[in-house]
Amino acid sequence: MARSAMAGLLPRALVLLFLAAALISGRSRGRASQVFVGSQAHRYDRHLASRRALTAAAESRLAQLASMTTLSIDTGDLAIIKQFAETGLITDATTNPVLVTKAGLSGDPVYVALVDEAIKYAKKKGGDDMLALAMDKLAVNLGVAISKLVPGYISTEVDPRLSFDKAETLKRARRIISLYEEAGVPKSRVLIKLAATWEGIAAMAELEAEGITCNITLVFGHVQAVAAAQYGARLISPFPGRVLDYQKRIQGKDTWQPDEDPGVVAVKRMYAYFKKHGHDTICMPASWRPSRGPGHDLDEIEALAGTDRMTIPPAFLEQLLQSGGELPRRLDPATAAASCAADFRRLMKEDGCATEKTAEGLEAFIADTNKLEAALKEKLAVA
Ligand SMILES: *[C@@H]1O[C@H](CO)[C@@H](O)[C@H](O)[C@H]1NC(C)=O
Secondary structure, three states: OHHHHHHHHHHHHHHHHHHHHHHHHHHHHHHHHHHHHHHHHHHHHHHHHHHHHHHHOOOOHHHHHHHHOEEEEOOOOHHHHHHHHOOOOEEEEEOOHHHHHHHHHOOOHHHHHHHHHHHHHHHHHOOOOHHHHHHHHHHHHHHHHHHOOOOOOEEEEOOHHHOOOHHHHHHHHHHHHHHHHHOOOOHHHEEEEEEOOHHHHHHHHHHHHOOOOEEEEEEOOHHHHHHHHHOOOOEEEEOHHHHHHHHHHHHOOOOOOHHHOHHHHHHHHHHHHHHHOOOOOEEOOOOOOOOOOOOOOOHHHHHOOOOOEEEEOHHHHHHHHHOOOOOOOOOOHHHHHHOHHHHHHHHHHHOHHHHHHHHHHHHHHHHHHHHHHHHHHHHHHHO
């Protein structure tokens, strides 16, 4: 009884929520465009033509990708974020030290205003870590501006110099969240970005337990992904392109088929592990290289189509938008979970000790079993 009444109410509650969200985001979008776009008119004009194309290209490869993978844009440029967010195909955005530094040093009046406000804020608060506070406040100011343009998550990095200091990381992460909340952005929309060091992962475990969601970044190896998932990270950001860079150097090889690209293989393995073992940790790759070499910028993106989320820089979003044709889904939860057997065999083959000693051990057991069986057979025949 109670349950069916709830079931009736739920869709209505969702519709109301949706309407409220649409109203709020519509209002803040209007405000954001007045504040940010005016001063970036030149850049914005340059993008107007492609923006028209954006809305027209409903069946672009970008639209196909967005239908299976939630997309995030990799830029701190508010005008560009706005332009892509308006297509409805981009859900999240991120700040990182490079983007914040660029914004902070750009001289562009929009960003200068964010810097000035951060300085004023830190001076007013005083204290002995005024400089660190000003830096965090600047990252949050940029994040707040971005949060008005996209409906989803916005990531903010804890000072990367604290990547090996759990206690300091916790302090700064909690402060970043309170700065967001002070500015009216709820913590449910913020991801605290932490490097996949042991201390970063340990800090993440505590933050997640407090309801502060984290984006574990700089993930290159399986062990980092597994630890992040086991300790409850909301999201990981593996970098297939940089894994490829490394393997190119180590193997002295320049090109791969996209499916064999070591970066693609690494991310697929993380994704499969999460699906197989029921971790809800989101697998969100970023950093892309052409597996087959120049002219194939979208190789890794296409080879991982279907993963939970992806972060893509504007230039590649544009390419996806301009290219037609079908973009097949390559990753899905059920097949990924089933692929673990192949993964086990591959890893086993790579492990000389496990392969050799398992075979040797089995042979010895089998030889003894055969001996025993022969002896019993004789006794049975005699009896
Ligand atoms: C998580 O961090 C990575 C690395 O900086 C970034 O590319 C990605 O967009 C972030 N994810 C979200 C949802 O903000």
